[in-house]
Amino acid sequence: xxxxxxxxxxxxxxxxxxxxxxxxxxxxxxxxxxxxxxxxxxxxxxxxxxxxxxxxxxxxxxxxxxxxxxxxxxxxx
Amino acid sequence: xxxxxxxxxxxxxxxxxxxxxxxxxxxxxxxxxxxxxxxxxxxxxxxxxxxxxxxxxxxxxxxxxxxxxxxxxxxxxxxxxxxxxxxxxxxxxxxxxxxxxxxxxxxxxxxxxxxxxxxxxxxxxxxxxxxxxxxxxxxxxxxxxxxxxxxxxxxxxxxxxxxxxxxxxxxxxxxxxxxxxxxxxxxxxxxxxxxxxxxxxxxxxxxxxxxxxxxxxxxxxxxxxxxxxxxxxxxxxxxxxxxxxxxxxxxxxxxxxxxxxxxxxxxxxxxxxxxxxxxxxxxxxxxxxxxxxxxxxxxxxxxxxxxxxxxxxxxxxxxxxxxxxxxxxxxxxxxxxxxxxxxxxxxxxxxxxxxxxxxxxxxxxxxxxxxxxxx
Numbered sequence: 168x169x170x171x172x173x174x175x176x177x178x179x180x181x182x183x184x185x186x187x188x189x190x191x192x193x194x195x196x197x198x199x200x201x202x203x204x205x206x207x208x209x210x211x212x213x214x215x216x217x218x219x220x221x222x223x224x225x226x227x228x229x230x231x232x233x234x235x236x237x238x239x240x241x242x243x244x
Numbered sequence: 245x246x247x248x249x250x251x252x253x254x255x256x257x258x259x260x261x262x263x264x265x266x267x268x269x270x271x272x273x274x275x276x277x278x279x280x281x282x283x284x285x286x287x288x289x290x291x292x293x294x295x296x297x298x299x300x301x302x303x304x305x306x307x308x309x310x311x312x313x314x315x316x317x318x319x320x321x322x323x324x325x326x327x328x329x330x331x332x333x334x335x336x337x338x339x340x341x342x343x344x345x346x347x348x349x350x351x352x353x354x355x356x357x358x359x360x361x362x363x364x365x366x367x368x369x370x371x372x373x374x375x376x377x378x379x380x381x382x383x384x385x386x387x388x389x390x391x392x393x394x395x396x397x398x399x400x401x402x403x404x405x406x407x408x409x410x411x412x413x414x415x416x417x418x419x420x421x422x423x424x425x426x427x428x429x430x431x432x433x434x435x436x437x438x439x440x441x442x443x444x445x446x447x448x449x450x451x452x453x454x455x456x457x458x459x460x461x462x463x464x465x466x467x468x469x470x471x472x473x474x475x476x477x478x479x480x481x482x483x484x485x486x487x488x489x490x491x492x493x494x495x496x497x498x499x500x501x502x503x504x505x506x507x508x509x510x511x512x513x514x515x516x517x518x519x520x521x522x523x524x525x526x527x528x529x530x531x532x533x534x535x536x537x538x539x540x541x542x543x544x545x546x547x548x549x550x551x552x553x554x555x556x557x558x559x560x561x562x563x564x565x566x567x568x569x570x571x572x573x574x575x576x577x578x579x580x581x582x583x584x585x586x587x588x589x590x591x592x593x594x595x596x597x598x599x600x601x602x603x604x605x606x607x608x609x610x611x612x613x614x615x616x617x618x619x
Contacts, residue, residue: 175302197542210312211545217247225410233414235429240404242415 181205245413245422246548248513249314250290253409260348262338269338270327277341277398278321278458278493280553282510284347284394285408289513294321294474295431296389302606307502308542314509314544316502320357321349322383328354329427331482338395345398349487352390358384366427366499367531372495374531376497393476397582402457402471402491407490412452413515419485421450424520426550428525429455430496432465432473432610434602436557436582438481439566442521444552452516453478459495461528464618465588476609481530500525500532501540505547512549557601558582591616 189201198204225233237243248254272280282288290313295303300318302310321339333351339352340346363370363592364376372378399404407415416424423445429437429542445451453474457467474489492510497503498596503526508519525537557568559580572579580600596607610616 186353208546214546214548216546217251223412229410230414233411234418235420237407237411237415243418 179205245515245519246512248286248569249402249509249548252290253286253413253513253608254289254292255286255410256292256392257397259397260395261394262348264338264340264346267338268325268329268331268335268496269340270329270342272321272339274343275346275459276321276339277343278475278495279321280339280347280392280394281345282395282494283319283392287494288319289409289515291315291319293349293352293391294387294389295319297355298389299389300357300362300387304362307505308587314505315618316509317499317506318362318367318498319416320383321388323386323388323474325386326386327384328386334375334489338390340372342399343400343566344396345394348393348394348395349388350390351388353388355389356385356576357383357387359374360618366497366502368530371531374498374526376499379478379497379569383385392591401611403489405471405489405491407514407516408494409513411484412490415488416450416452416515418610423448423518424450424452424516425520426454426508426514426516427473427505427520428511429453429470430460430464431584432470433477433606434582434584434587434597435559435566435581435600438477438603439557440520440522440554441487444518445486448518450481452511452514453487453489454492454511454514455489456496457491457493459594460618461496462618465610465616466613466618469613472546472609472613473606481603483614496526498526498528498531500527502535505540507612508541508547508549508551511556512547514547518550518552518607520554522554523556555580588617 189204193204205238234243281290283293300309302308303315303318305587307316327379331351333354335351337349337351338346339349360370361379363380367374369374370377372381386548425448425562427441441451455470455474478489504521507526511519521537524532524534538553555568555570557566558570560567560574560578562574562578582601587597587601591610594611596604
């Protein structure tokens, strides 16, 4: 486990004044540390930048086959 | 439409005939066969196979895969020495089930686990009376991690209700649904379920009712009963083209909050943008606080599907309708809770529950079955 933890975290630098502001802001919240808060915010930010999409391009034939099955099962008219 | 979990819908289906006569074939149980098909068809995207140790440890400790993608339930293949039949890391084996499912697996890692730690982390308890803990303690000793390829699909019951993520994604798009709310269930619908679904549907384009079909506990409603009951409800009380009923073949783990996240991830892969989380979601007995499954979502700002939280609905005699504690001030004798236990008891005795609890048509459909419950 210790080996795992060593490779799973890295250090980043932020201005000390900003760090102090964040520490004050997270007092009394569920965040236990500056690191956990910054991790949360960065994950949230990255997720918000995620574009919508199918995540997979179907060929015309594949899509038609799917539609045929959906029609056969009564899901599509 | 929301992207699949991890950004890409996994497709590990390469259907072909395979001669298993001289091959190293491992017979897997129904739960593992379902896992394999769910991996192959992208229900478990971004997983491409059974978890290796680094991912498992990360899931247990951080509720995320090793690459930081949220994941809360370990998907593991457990075998014993005899079943492994000398296969080692780097080998390819075949996994087959009596329903005809055949897949290939590249063994990346063979390892052992601390079952107590897995139970404690996933279920929050090591009490063997918890069905998930008991399942964990009964796992075989070797855990096999590695990518799978589905070569042949197994025959499944109710396959006319079975849609895979690539199909639901086309379906939602064809219906013009941009925002879709998913409802997870393992019970026939009572009035409370209907109100939760309709309240959520009011704010989105479509409702995806996705009952879990698979191994359940003794005393749970049978799958055919749940499906027929929902068909009846939808035909009689839902606007056409606003609700889709489709099954999900996977077993309940009863892991409460962690399983709520898992349920949401699967529905994200089906193309849903919202996921309904009710009281004691995926819970069993008194193992989890009633709204623990609501709390856990706060840990995942990057889940990619929006939870829609509901507290319990009930019938209020004073308000004269179905309400919940957020919108109704009355309590005590003024309200009638939708007690699953009470409804179950009435149905067991052949009684139609009052219309304030269950639609008459739904109750009659259920009563039409000789066997309602898993024995």
